[in-house]
Amino acid sequence: MTDNDDNAGMPPAQSPExxxxxxxxxxxxxxxxxxxxxxxxxxxxxxxxxxxxxxGYHISxxxxxxxxxxxxxxxxxNFPDQMEANARLIAAAPDLLEALQDAVDDLLTSMRFxxxxxxxxxxxxxGRYRAAIAKALGx
Numbered sequence: 440m441t442d443n444d445d446n447a448g449m450p451p452a453q454s455p456e457x458x459x460x461x462x463x464x465x466x467x468x469x470x471x472x473x474x475x476x477x478x479x480x481x482x483x484x485x486x487x488x489x490x491x492x493x494x495g496y497h498i499s500x501x502x503x504x505x506x507x508x509x510x511x512x513x514x515x516x517n518f519p520d521q522m523e524a525n526a527r528l529i530a531a532a533p534d535l536l537e538a539l540q541d542a543v544d545d546l547l548t549s550m551r552f553x554x555x556x557x558x559x560x561x562x563x564x565x566g567r568y569r570a571a572i573a574k575a576l577g578x
Contacts, residue, residue: 442568444486446491461532461533461575462471462500462512463500463533464500464501464530464532464533464534464537465501465530465533465534466498466499466500466501466512466529466532466533467498467499467500467501468496468497468498468523468526468527468530469496469497469499469528470493470495470496470497470519471493471494471495471496471497471514471516472487472489472491472492472493472494473491473492473494474490474491474492475490475491475492479492494516495515495516495517495522495526496515496522496523496525496526497511497512497513497514497515497526498511498512498513498514498515498526498529498530499511499512502536513526513529515529523573536572536575536576539568539571539572540572542568543565543568543569543572546564546565546568547561547565550564
């Protein structure tokens with residue numbers, strides 16, 4: 440342990456206990472504002488009432504009442520035309536993972552019910568979905 444024990448009791452990020460474990464959803468996006476860099480005039484139209492400028496979006500978990508939980512899980516500050524869309528996609532990750540896991544289960548149930556009528560193997564049907572789930576879970 441270091442002098443900073445903020446993560447006391449938490450497994451190291453690459454330990455076997457940490458693989459496949461993520462912050463529970465839903466995840467939320469919020470705007471990130473920061474002090475301006477350089478000599479931006481105080482009355483510049485890109486500054487807010489506190490003098491800060493829009494910097495991008497942050498993604499955080501949410502509490503049981505929907506409020507943001509810090510620390511930030513991810514931040515999106517590049518590609519101005521795509522910042523918000525990228526932040527929304529990242530924030531949707533837990534929901535997408537859960538939906539894909541449910542879809543695989545549903546497909547396999549249907550496949551087993553129908554028997555040989557699919558014309559493909561189980562791996563051909565759900566192999567790429569399983570690969571995406573494994574990637575998301577660090578497997």
